[in-house]
Each structure stands twice: as C-alpha cells, then as structure tokens.
Amino acid sequence: MTAPAIDRATLEALKETTGAEFALELVDTFLQEAPPMLNELRHALAAKDADKFRRTAHSLKSNSNTFGALTLGAMARELELSGVAKVIESGGQPLDALAQEYSRVAAALTELQHE
Numbered sequence: 038m039t040a041p042a043i044d045r046a047t048l049e050a051l052k053e054t055t056g057a058e059f060a061l062e063l064v065d066t067f068l069q070e071a072p073p074m075l076n077e078l079r080h081a082l083a084a085k086d087a088d089k090f091r092r093t094a095h096s097l098k099s100n101s102n103t104f105g106a107l108t109l110g111a112m113a114r115e116l117e118l119s120g121v122a123k124v125i126e127s128g129g130q131p132l133d134a135l136a137q138e139y140s141r142v143a144a145a146l147t148e149l150q151h152e
Contacts (some may be wrong), residue, residue, distance in 0.1 A: 040108050042138075042145035047105030064146050067100055071143070074100075075136055078116070082129065087121045106142040109135070 046073035050061040074097045081090035112135050124131050128148065 042106060042108070042141040043149065044105035046104075047107070048149065051103065051105075061106045061150055064104060064150060067104055068143055068146060070097045071097065071100065071139055075132070075139060078132055078135070079129075080131065082121055082124055085121055085125070090141075091117050101142070104142075104146065106138075106146075109142050112138055116122050 048060070051063070055063065074093055077093045078090060078097075081087075081093060086120045094113045094117035098117055101107075101110035101113055112131070116131055116135065119131075
C-alpha cells in the first residue's frame with residue numbers, strides 16, 4: 038500500500054496556523070517553485086556541484102514537509118544526505134523517482150485546493 042501523497046493532518050495544521058487562504062497561497066507558491074528545484078537538482082548533478090545539490094535537496098525537503106508531502110520530503114532528505122556521488126552511482130534514478138513523487142504530490146495538492 039502506498040502512503041498518501043499528502044498527510045492531511047499536516048496540511049490542516051498549516052491551515053489552522055496560517056489561515057486557509059494564506060495556506061492555499063503557499064501551496065500555489067510550492068507548486069510553482071518545486072519544478073525549478075527539480076531541474077536545479079538535475080543541473081547540479083550534471084555539474085557535480087555537491088553543495089548546490091545538497092542545498093536544493095534541503096529546501097525541497099523542508100518545503101515538502103510543510104505541506105504534508107512526507108514521502109517527497111523523505112526522498113529529498115535522502116538525496117540531501119547521500120549527495121551527488123550516490124545519485125551518480127545509481128544512474129540518476131533517485132531523481133526520476135523524486136520527479137514521479139512530485140507529480141503525485143502536485144496532483145493531490147491541486148485536488149485539495151478545489152475542495
């Protein structure tokens with residue numbers, strides 16, 4: 038069984054803390070900023086820029102966890118900790134898996150915005 042793309046309790050806590058309208062604005066921002074971050078990870082990998090790779094993975098992890106995208110956050114954390122060399126070793130597969138999970142998260146967040 039696959040974990041839900043979004044942990045509803047985390048998202049609801051965000052709405053309670055920031056207000057529902059602002060939380061939706063934050064979701065919009067995340068949906069706009071995450072794809073460039075995924076591209077930045079690929080560029081950092083290609084350039085073997087370990088620092089940029091780590092920083093980008095860290096930012097994606099933090100942003101993902103804020104919205105309850107816990108699987109995406111865990112995957113980004115793994116990239117942050119393992120680094121460029123490990124991803125190169127695996128032929129870039131972790132970035133492909135990360136992009137697939139982001140697609141799942143984006144679809145779930147978009148759906149939740151319209152509830």
